[in-house]
Amino acid sequence: MENELLKLSNTIVNYSVKVKEGERVLIITNGIESKFLIKALIRDIVKVKGIPFVRIVDNEINALLMELTNSKRIDELAKHKKEEVDNFDVFISIRYTENEYEGKHINTSIRKEIGEKTSKSDDIRINKRKWVLLNYPSLIDAYKIGMPYDEYKNYAIKSMNFDYSSMEQDIKPLKELMQKTNKVRIVSPNTDISFSIKNMNIVPCCGTSNIPDGEIYTAPVKNSVNGKITYNTPSPYQGNVYRNVSLIFKDGKIIKATCDGDNEALNAIFDTDSGSRYVGEFSLGLNPMITKPMGDILYDEKIIGSIHFTPGKCYDDADNGNDSSIHWDMVLIQNKEFGGGEIYFDDVLIRKDGKFVLEDLKHLNYNLK
Known part of the structure; x- marks a missing residue:
């Protein structure tokens, strides 16, 4: 499996986002379980003389921040997201499913306000920056479709490594x-x-x-x-x-x-x-x-x-x-x-x-x- 993950890292860096010398690359993940892949990405980015950064987030903490937020904080969040897209050339997002119902209780009006105030930054990231998104296989993912984790992980990584x-x-x-x-x-x-x-x-x-x-x-x-x-x-x-x-x-x-x-x-x-x-x-x-x-x-x-x-x-x-x-x-x-x-x-x-x-x-x- 490590060889498959090394292959995936090479595909992401050299094919998906084609990192170039001097480009600032932000790797964002909510799952430390993908650590082997993240380390491989860092090495592959450095090989092509890119500049890697890593941000690890937590879904429970993010949900709490959203639950307790207000318009002033959402304005600050929008400013932060704008600074982020201005400061990075490439975004690699690695999601990891822990609980897909996390944040279910968050008020629709809060989600709407966040969406409206951050939409311009999202547009820039999606349409003006290089980016790739992947979901790293998790135990919950395997459980949902009734497969042993190792079998599911192998299946998922193979689907990612398609030609x-x-x-x-x-x-x-x-x-x-x-x-x-x-x-x-x-x-x-x-x-x-x-x-x-x-x-x-x-x-x-x-x-x-x-x-x-x-x-x-x-x-x-x-x-x-x-x-x-x-x-x-x-x-x-x-x-x-x-x-x-x-x-x-x-x-x-x-x-x-x-x-x-x-x-x-x-x-x-x-x-x-x-x-x-x-x-x-x-x-x-x-x-x-x-x-x-x-x-x-x-x-x-x-x-x-x-x-x-x-x-x-x-x-x-x-x-x-x-x-x-x-x-x-x-x-x-x-x-x-x-x-x-x-x-x-x-x-x-x-x-x-x-x-x-x-x-x-x-x-x-x-x-x-």
Whole structure:
């Protein structure tokens, strides 16, 4: 496993963020369990003459700070985040799941104020700096999907070490097809939704911002979304986990949102601001090493045969004009064992039950049976 982690470190430093001489690199983690990887990252950064810094945070302490905060402290937090993005060139974030319900009790208005006041710094970090995010495998992650920890850790690290340079070549025909596409239709159990991606930029993701990676995203034309979508994987957000989230759209806007649980809390998220009931991202998951939900959006959104359709802020490189302080990736898996489904581009069937059916795209099915 140490060799796999050394390989991962090399991939992050020399491929994902391509650290250059003199660049200031901030490694942020909430889990000291990733210490071996952090030490490897420090060595690899120094090898290329970068300047590494490390910040270790604690989720319980952060939750307490948020619980006891006020507007003055949030202003100071926003100032600190602005200084941080001004002072660093590269951000490597290593998350470690301890308790996904930590902070569940924090008032929605506090989260909203923090989101609004720190959004400009977040925009700079995401769109103007080099960054990569990974979730280090934890005991809780293994427990959630019913695997022994060592087996799960091996599975997770292997999915991170996928050959992204090969994927970058494999994905080109799909990108070209999406660039020519106007109308997209997605059909699955309790799902029939249509929208346009005409003239929208298409962005392949092959190990440069997320680890693991493997998706291709764009955004729908903002007011073009109509129909219903039901997500068949759990959707964690702000300390809650929402199941079987179902959204109905009219002219781009979510007009009804339900789930198997707290519908009031669900709708409060979509009432965060004027952009939170519109969609900022449409993406196809392509990582063949990830075949089932892991309860971690960084993995689940890459599941081969899946899509995610994301209420909230769009990315600058696939800009449909939607601005919001939320960006909530929610996943629909269309593989046969999850109920199946179809994707149509301009009324032509592109993918059925998670498998691409066009000859030019069948190589992207990888290990799907």
